[in-house]
Amino acid sequence: MIYKTVFSRLIIYCAAIALLVVIAGLLFPAITSFQDFTWLSFLFFSLLTALTLYIGLRGLEKSSYGFVASVNGIVLLKLMLSVVLVLVYVIVTRPKEPQFILPFFLFYILFTVFEVRELLLAQKAKSKDKN
8 A cells, every 4th residue: 555655646746846847948948958858867767766666665565674775775776877877868968068967966856855755754654553
């Protein structure tokens, strides 16, 4: 049941962020020069967050140690994949403006906060169920 709740919240969260990206594109035409990377970053973090939550929730089902190990592994994986995404984009497209990276960092922060919040809520719910 927790999976359904967490992933429902993720879908709503992603929809809200996508709406904000569309609105920002309409209000600030200057960001259209790096709109491709903005949407690529959004998709990347949406999928990575879904994977993170799935692995974290699976680890939480096993044990506290499994949960901590899962979260540590996820953080390392997320960092490595993020670096690879940016490097590949820079090598392939050679962006002229360094501002292209701003939406990437914004998404990194927004999705990381969401992940931490959801995993903490799930851990709290599990510890409450034990008592």
